Amino acid sequence: EAEVAQSPRYKITEKSQAVAFWCDPISGHATLYWYRQILGQGPELLVQFQDESVVDDSQLPKDRFSAERLKGVDSTLKIQPAELGDSAMYLCASSLARAGAYNEQFFGPGTRLTVL
Amino acid sequence: GNSVTQMEGPVTLSEEAFLTINCTYTATGYPSLFWYVQYPGEGLQLLLKATKADDKGSNKGFEATYRKETTSFHLEKGSVQVSDSAVYFCALSRVTRGSYIPTFGRGTSLIVHP
Numbered sequence: 001e002a003e004v005a006q007s008p009r010y011k012i013t014e015k016s017q018a019v020a021f022w023c024d025p026i027s028g029h030a031t032l033y034w035y036r037q038i039l040g041q042g043p044e045l046l047v048q049f050q051d052e053s054v055v056d057d058s059q060l061p062k063d064r065f066s067a068e069r070l071k072g073v074d075s076t077l078k079i080q081p082a083e084l085g086d087s088a089m090y091l092c093a094s095s096l097a098r099a100g101a102y103n104e105q106f107f108g109p110g111t112r113l114t115v116l
Numbered sequence: 117g118n119s120v121t122q123m124e125g126p127v128t129l130s131e132e133a134f135l136t137i138n139c140t141y142t143a144t145g146y147p148s149l150f151w152y153v154q155y156p157g158e159g160l161q162l163l164l165k166a167t168k169a170d171d172k173g174s175n176k177g178f179e180a181t182y183r184k185e186t187t188s189f190h191l192e193k194g195s196v197q198v199s200d201s202a203v204y205f206c207a208l209s210r211v212t213r214g215s216y217i218p219t220f221g222r223g224t225s226l227i228v229h230p
Contacts, residue, residue, distance in 0.1 A: 004159075033218070042120075042205050042220035043160070055215045091159070103209075103216055107159040 002026040004108035006092050012114045018080035021111045025074070025094030031055075031103055034067055034077050035091040037110070043091055049075065082115045089113075118143040120221035122206050128227045129196055137191040137224045139180075139206035147208040148216070149173075149182050149189040154203045154223070163191075163204070201228045 005024040013019050025032050031050055035043035046065065047057040051072035060067065064083070069075040079086055089110045095103030123138040141147065151163040151173070164173030166182035166189065173180050178193045189206060206221040 031215075035220075040222070042207075042222045044220070045218060048215070048217065050215060056212065056217050093160075097216075104162050104165070105160075105218070107161065109159050 004092055004094050004106055006090075006108040006111055008111060009109060010112045010114075012116065013082050014116050015084055016081040018078065019082050019113065020079075021077045021090050021092075021113075023075045023077070023092030023108060025092070026096075026106055029094035029096050029106075030072075031095045031097065032069055032075050033091075033093040033095075033105060034075070035093065037089040037091055039088070046077070079113075082113075084115050087113055087115045118147070118208060118210055118219045120206050120208055120219055122204075122221040122224050125203075125223075125225035126227050127224060128229070130229050131198055132195045133228075135191070135193040135196045135200075135226070137204055137206075137226070139189045139191065139221060141187050141189065141206075141208050143187075143208055143210055143219075145210060146184075147210040149180070150207040150209065151178070151180055151189070151191050152205040152207060152220075154205065156202070160205065196226070196228045198228045198230055201226055 034046045037043045046060045047067045048055040049069045067077045091110045092108045093105040097103035119142045148167045150165045152160045153163045164175040166173040169184035171182045203223045205223045209216040209218045
């Protein structure tokens, strides 16, 4: 069964350092999402891609966060510099449908980030 | 803006009890509504959905009806099992610039005792 892959699964870093997360969506899925989930809360959408284009990044803290999906397949989310408040689970999800269609999201296992 | 409000957990039940988890939403237009479930140690997965008013989504014995008049999408199950213990997330998806943008609630933890 096809799955969304994420790496690393766990990351511990010190504040002011740079971190990067990788996501490989299910093959053929056009839409890719990055979420941040703080313990005890629901996922908060950071950025949504349609192929290689950003559809929504209104909640992405652009002074320190960046995301790219250069070839419209896998994606990287970067934080530089990391702050204590960035400690959270970072989730990636993908969906098959393109713009204007309903899309069921399939989630990866997430990357647990701890900033010391 | 758009938002989803869920009842606070944890919800603790005995096996075979009736379950209701309340969810209400605020959104412009006509969003699609979803329930996702996250079992311990696993990623989120779609449980059920409804895309228009009065639709009923159902899966694995769970049901939810899209009530536009009360802006609600409450999750119900007639007889819960220990294996239903998980965190349940209500979510909506609204169209912005031609694409569906999702918003999730905080999640409600369900604990079912034998």
